[in-house]
Each structure stands twice: as structure tokens, then as C-alpha cells.
Amino acid sequence: MMSVPERRFLYGLAAKYYTGEGLIIDAGIFLGASTTCFGEGLRENANLQRAQAKWKQPVVSFERGIVTPTMPAFFKRNAVEFDPMPGDSFESLVRENLKPVSDIVDLRIGDIQETGKIEAPIEILFLDVLKLPEINKFVVENYFSRLIPGRSIVVQQDYFYDLLPYVKTYQEYFADYFTYIGEIGSTGVFLCKQRIPQEVTIGIEDKLEAEEQIRLATVALQRSIDPARRFLMALSKVRLLRKLLGAKAAQNYLQFVKSEYPDASEKAPLRLREALRNAELACRAKEASPLTAPLDA
Ligand SMILES: C[S@@+](CC[C@H](N)C(=O)[O-])C[C@H]1O[C@@H](n2cnc3c(N)ncnc32)[C@H](O)[C@@H]1O
Numbered sequence: 001m002m003s004v005p006e007r008r009f010l011y012g013l014a015a016k017y018y019t020g021e022g023l024i025i026d027a028g029i030f031l032g033a034s035t036t037c038f039g040e041g042l043r044e045n046a047n048l049q050r051a052q053a054k055w056k057q058p059v060v061s062f063e064r065g066i067v068t069p070t071m072p073a074f075f076k077r078n079a080v081e082f083d084p085m086p087g088d089s090f091e092s093l094v095r096e097n098l099k100p101v102s103d104i105v106d107l108r109i110g111d112i113q114e115t116g117k118i119e120a121p122i123e124i125l126f127l128d129v130l131k132l133p134e135i136n137k138f139v140v141e142n143y144f145s146r147l148i149p150g151r152s153i154v155v156q157q158d159y160f161y162d163l164l165p166y167v168k169t170y171q172e173y174f175a176d177y178f179t180y181i182g183e184i185g186s187t188g189v190f191l192c193k194q195r196i197p198q199e200v201t202i203g204i205e206d207k208l209e210a211e212e213q214i215r216l217a218t219v220a221l222q223r224s225i226d227p228a229r230r231f232l233m234a235l236s237k238v239r240l241l242r243k244l245l246g247a248k249a250a251q252n253y254l255q256f257v258k259s260e261y262p263d264a265s266e267k268a269p270l271r272l273r274e275a276l277r278n279a280e281l282a283c284r285a286k287e288a289s290p291l292t293a294p295l296d297a
Contacts, residue, residue, distance in 0.1 A: 001156070002128075005187045007037045013124055013153065014041025014059075020051030022121035026061040027112055027139065028114035028129030028157075029089070030296065031080075032097040035061040036167060038126075039101025048104070057106035057118060060096075062116060062129065065091040065109040068296045075114055096294065112140045118160055120147045130167050131293045140170055144177075145198035152192040154178070159188030162235040162275040164233050165292040168220035169213045169240070183224050186232075212245040231257070231264040231272060235279040243288045248285045 002010075014024060014037065017135045018041040024042070029035045039057050042048050051058040069086045075082050082093055098105055112129055121278075122143055130136040140273040142206050149156070156171060158164050160183060171178075171190065178190040217240050234257040242250035280291050 006185045006187055007034040007182050009283045010037035011041040014038045015044040016044055020047040022123030024059045024124040025122050026126045029061045029063045032094050035105055039105055057104050059105045061105055061107050062112040065089050083219050124153050126155040131295045133166050135203055136166055141201045144196045144201045146193040150193045154190045156188045159228040160186045160232050165236045165240040165291055172216040172219045180223055231261045235275050238279045242282055254283055
């Protein structure tokens with residue numbers, strides 16, 4: 001599901017950046033592409049032995065492993081020999097794909113909120129699993145205080161994305177603890193520069209007033225100078241406004257977004273035009289829609 005540059009980045013992180021000071025967490029792996037990148041990269045890394053002296057399997061990968069309603073069509077389109085029904089398990093497929101790296105990967109099948117206990121520092125935290133606010137909360141509360149200052153990298157695969165505004169507001173809530181490093185595709189990359197005390201990570205939903213959430217969404221929007229990424233971030237902010245301040249405020253901001261990015265509303269690639277259309281529908285809907293994304297998005 002990830003682009004080639006994103007995969008190359010993960011491979012490079014594991015091959016050239018990783019020192020073995022902490023684990024590599026790969027959260028939300030679907031059929032295992034990201035884990036394969038980490039695993040194959042790690043084989044090229046001279047620090048692998050050092051890491052394995054501490055943890056036999058330095059990569060810990062999480063996947064729910066349940067076929068969603070849209071996955072059967074994905075399997076068909078990509079000629080995957082697997083014809084399941086929604087609700088079936090695809091664990092066997094993931095295990096098969098990860099066989100070449102199974103000696104260095106601790107694969108945990110199930111809901112990360114149940115399987116996600118980690119007792120070690122985390123050096124690389126790859127996140128493609130934050131499709132529900134409660135998963136985001138779990139990850140922040142359980143993993144952020146395990147990041148190593150000056151070393152750990154957080155890779156947010158759903159950053160430059162028109163949905164999931166809480167992924168951005170939570171990450172930006174910790175802006176003082178991170179340096180923004182850059183972007184690849186929809187991914188935003190952050191270096192942890194300061195230890196995050198565990199108590200700071202707890203109950204953020206109760207600490208963030210609406211006004212502060214909106215400010216953090218604006219900070220996130222300004223991370224990239226790329227117009228397409230900024231456009232998607234602005235649409236994500238529209239979703240947040242719809243939820244926090246209602247339809248009128250969201251519609252007013254959407255009008256502003258359309259005037260700021262006229263190209264994106266007319267001649268843009270389909271992906272951007274669809275995102276715009278969905279934001280328009282969300283603004284017009286009677287009820288604010290949940291801020292989630294499909295579990296396999
Ligand atoms: C966008 S896909 C990941 C794509 C993957 N990173 C890749 O390299 O192709 C998101 C994945 O997260 C998984 N997921 C969603 N909720 C989860 C949960 N609570 N625990 C574990 N995995 C979950 C889904 O089953 C899905 O396979």
C-alpha cells in the first residue's frame with residue numbers, strides 16, 4: 001500500500017540509521033511490506049548482532065489480521081491468491097510473506113491495544129495504524145515515553161492526509177519534544193529531541209481545548225511547503241472544524257481553502273479532487289462525521 005520512496009526510506013532507516021539502542025516498531029503492516037523493508041534493511045546493518053544480543057527479534061510488528069470489506073477487491077486487483085470474506089483472518093498470508101525475516105521479527109496478530117505491550121526503548125516508531133482515536137491514544141500513551149532523545153524517529157504514515165486530524169494535533173502537541181525532519185508521500189518524519197515524561201502523554205484528550213486543537217492543526221498544515229500536502233492538511237482541518245465548531249465554521253474555512261488553492265479544486269489529480277468533494281459532503285452533512293478512517297486506509 002505504500003509508495004516505493006516510502007519503502008526505500010524504511011529500508012534505509014533499518015540498514016543505515018538504526019543502532020540497536022531500541023526496538024523498531026512497525027504498527028499496521030497489512031501484508032507485511034513495511035516489515036519486509038525493515039527486516040531486509042536490518043540484515044545489511046552491522047548493528048544487528050548488537051541489537052539481537054538484547055532482543056532476539058528487534059522488529060516488533062503489529063497487525064489486526066482481519067479482512068475488512070474493501071480488502072477482497074484489493075486482493076483481486078493485485079492478483080493475490082486469496083479469496084476471503086470480510087471478517088476472515090489473513091494471518092496465514094502475513095506469516096507466509098514474512099517468512100524470510102521471521103527470525104528477526106516478532107509478529108503480533110490482534111488488536112494493538114491488546115497485543116501492544118512493550119518493555120524496551122523504541123528507536124524507530126512507524127505508525128500506519130492510527131485509524132481510530134483510541135488507537136492513537138494507546139500508541140501515544142504507551143510508546144512516546146519510550147523514545148530515545150536525539151535518536152528515535154517517529155514515522156507518521158498518515159500525516160499528510162485529509163482524514164485523521166487527531167494524528168496531527170497529538171503529534172503537534174509534542175512539538176517541543178521533536179524536530180520535524182521531512183516528508184515522503186503522505187508520511188511526516190519526526191526526530192525525538194527530548195525525553196517525553198510518561199505523565200505528559202496521558203489523557204491528552206482532556207487537556208486539549210477546541211481552540212488549541214485548531215491551532216495545532218494549523219501548525220501541522222505549515223510543516224510542508226508542498227501545495228498538495230498543504231491542501232490535504234487544510235481539508236483535515238475542515239474536518240476538525242466541522243466537529244468542534246459546527247457546519248458554518250467548516251464551510252467558511254472550506255471556502256477560504258478553495259480560494260487559496262484554486263488549482264487543487266479544478267485541475268488537480270483525482271486524489272485531491274476526491275478529498276475536496278468528501279470534505280464538501282462532510283461540511284454539508286447534518287451530523288459531524290467521526291474523525292476516523294477505514295481500518296485499512
Ligand atoms: C494502511 S494498512 C497498512 C499498510 C502497511 N503499512 C503496508 O506496508 O502496506 C493499515 C493496517 O492497520 C491494521 N490495523 C487497523 N487497526 C488495527 C489495530 N487496532 N491493531 C492492529 N492492526 C490494525 C489494518 O488491518 C491494516 O492492515
